[in-house]
Structure formats: C-alpha cells, structure tokens
Amino acid sequence: MTLLQPIVARTTLPQRVLLLENSRAYTQAVAGAIEQKLELPVMVATTLSEARALLDRHDDWFLALTGLVLADGDRDEVVNCLLERGLSTVVVTGVYDEDLRERLLRRRVIDFVLKSTPGSLDYIVWLVKRLERNRRISALVVDDSSSARAHTASLLETYGYRVVQAEDGDAALRLLEGDPTIRLALVDQEMPGMQGVELTRRMRGVRARDRVAVIGVSGREDAGLVARFLKNGANDFLRKPFSREEFFCRVSQNVDQLELIGSLQDLATRDFLTGLPNRRHFLEQAERLVPELRAQDQPLAMAILDIDHFKHINDGWGHDAGDHALRAMAGELSQHARPQDHVARFGGEEFCLLVPGLEGDALASYFETLRQRIEALRVRVPGGALRMTVSIGVRTATPGDDLHRLLGDADRRLYLAKAGGRNRVVMAG
C-alpha cells in the first residue's frame, strides 16, 4: 500500500530511560515530562546501587540521564558505571565546572546539561526525543580521507544515527539512490574527481531538500565556498575544525527542520483519524497514476467502499467507538492492500482503493476477500466488540477512461451495492 513515508516510524528499539538523581522533586519533573510528552518508560534510581540493580534487571535501556551528586558514589564512579555498560549517557547536573564538562564530553558523554539553565527541562525533553528518533535515521558521510570519515561517523554514532560511508561522489550517489532511510548527508568539499559542491548538485537530482539534509564540510578558507554549497542545494555548511557540540547542534537543527516539513506535509496529505492519505492527496496521486498505468496497458480498478449503517454504529456504541471502527477499517484495508495499491479515506465512513495489475477472477476475489475480512472483524470497544460490514463499488478501467469517469462509475456501483442489500461487492452495472 502506498503511504507517505513517515520520517520516523516506531520500531521495537529499546525504549527504557534510566533517571539517576538524588533530588525527588527534580526526578518527578523530568520523568513526568518524558513519560507524558514522549511516551517512553522512565525508571528512577536515587542511588548508584539502586541504579546498578535496575540495570541488571532489564536489558532494554535506550538512555541514561544522570546527576553527579549521589550518596554512594563520586562523579567518576557514576559516569563509569554507565559508560562501562555501553549506555548512552547524558549528564544533568547543578554542578557548573567547565573542566569537568570538557572531560566528560571527551569521554563520550552525549551532553552535559545544567539544571539551573532556564528552559533546561524543555531542552532535556527535546534531547531525549532527538536521540530516540536518530536511531531510525541513516546519515551518509562522504569524504575521501578514511580518518576524517571515521571521525564524523563516530560523532554521528554517539548521537544515535546509523551511519553509511562513501569515499567518493559516485559511491555516495549509489548509496543515496538505494537507501531511502538516508535523511542526512555530510559532504566534504575536497575530494579527487567529484568535489563536494558538484556532488551536492547531483544529489539533488536524486532526493530533494525536504527529503535529505545535505551539510557541506570544508576546512578551506574560501569566502565563496559556503555560498556555492548553498546555491547547489546544500541545507547548511560546517567549517572544519568544528566542536562536537557545534556539530550536534547543526546536525540536529537540520534534521529537526526536515521532520517539521514532514509533519506539515503529513497534515496536508493524511487523514488525521486513520493516518491514511486523505481525499485530496489521493486524487492528486490518482490524476497522475491513472493515465500512467493506462499508457502501460496495465489493468486498473477503482473502488469506493462505504461502511454499512455506520450511523447505527455511532448511535448504538457512541462516537468514540465509531472512530475506533474507522481506524480498524483503515487498518484492515492497509493490511489487505498490496504495495502497489493506493488506499485513502475519502471522508466520513467512505474509503477508496486504486488497484493496478488485477483483472477478472483475481480482481473479484481481491475485493470479495476484503469484504469478508471486514465482516469477520471484531473491533474491541468499551462495552464489547462491534462488528461491521462494507459495501464496495468497483469499476475497471477501459481505454479512454479518465479518473472522473472511474470514480463516478465506482460510486454508482456502490449505490447499487447498498440498494441490493449492502455487505456486497458490485463490479458491473
């Protein structure tokens, strides 16, 4: 089924956050904010021995947030305990000490956050969210120097990104073409053959600015270079040498922006209740796809599906249960649809399906199976399990058909299915 690719998709990566801190008021504020805003499970320890016991008991840790003042361990013991277990660690402390901060950052502590800074709680929530999401993002590092590549890759890995590396422009383009999870690229300018600016320009032919953030990198004192990178499609520029913190801020800002654009695109193209593409998006896609598929001489079917007596479901079970039913219907449709099919919520209790490549008995069986799946569905709602049926009108495309005609005829057949007693598929008439 074709859906817009979400920037982040939840997978079964470890989710548990350890909060190691002796102040109860502070732990409550931080744990509450992370659990509410990010829906991540937080476990609190107020001493190092409690923390050790928790770490031994569970093996699905994603991150540790730790203070430095604990009753049973000094600063180094606390940090060592977490880093030795390979835990991604953020220090959150009231202790302002620049030497300590630099020493900890050199030891792969992800960040050093001062509790007393205004907005520090918001920053922590943002940081945890960023680190959680980074794990689903691939970053491409392009540099002909293997040591420079390894350095950038290790910085990115510290912040949770998956990293892929390329030693020249051609390899980078091949990787970008083959891997849709690449959302970030760090491109060095000084490379033999294709230089960074040229590579950036060619990368834009593969993936647009709102899909991959390209950051140009160079140590050259060339006043025009930044502008050349930006004019050729880079989102940003980093001058070498950069500090680890500057690197993280730049990279995060660019990935944040990409996600923001993704959310706005989602708002415009997805149905809020079910997450399916909305009517407008479906029609835009179909306007393009119908002539394309017809030109390839592929069989094509347009179907409109409408839940039967949906008003009774709302009246009998309540509007929230009706919403559950709509989501369940969307889930069933999504599972039934093949990768090449296009599903949308058309509005209310009406859905739409564009199915290429099937005809005759195979097509009839496709829709009949779908009808049966919906009929067999039990939607668990407060007070029991509700059931529903669906009527489906299908129109197969013939030469000369346009989208308007396909939709009009599918809708007319849907009406025939309703008039004929509902819970049926009508493919003719």
Ligand SMILES: Nc1nc2c(ncn2[C@@H]2O[C@H](COP(=O)(O)OP(=O)(O)OP(=O)(O)O)[C@@H](O)[C@H]2O)c(=O)[nH]1
């Ligand atoms: N819960 C819920 N109900 C909705 C939503 N959108 C539309 N509806 C309801 O869907 C119902 C559609 O009712 P009708 O168009 O009369 O059709 P029906 O009851 O499904 O009957 P037939 O289509 O003739 O089988 C109305 O009661 C709407 O209020 C929604 O997002 N959530």
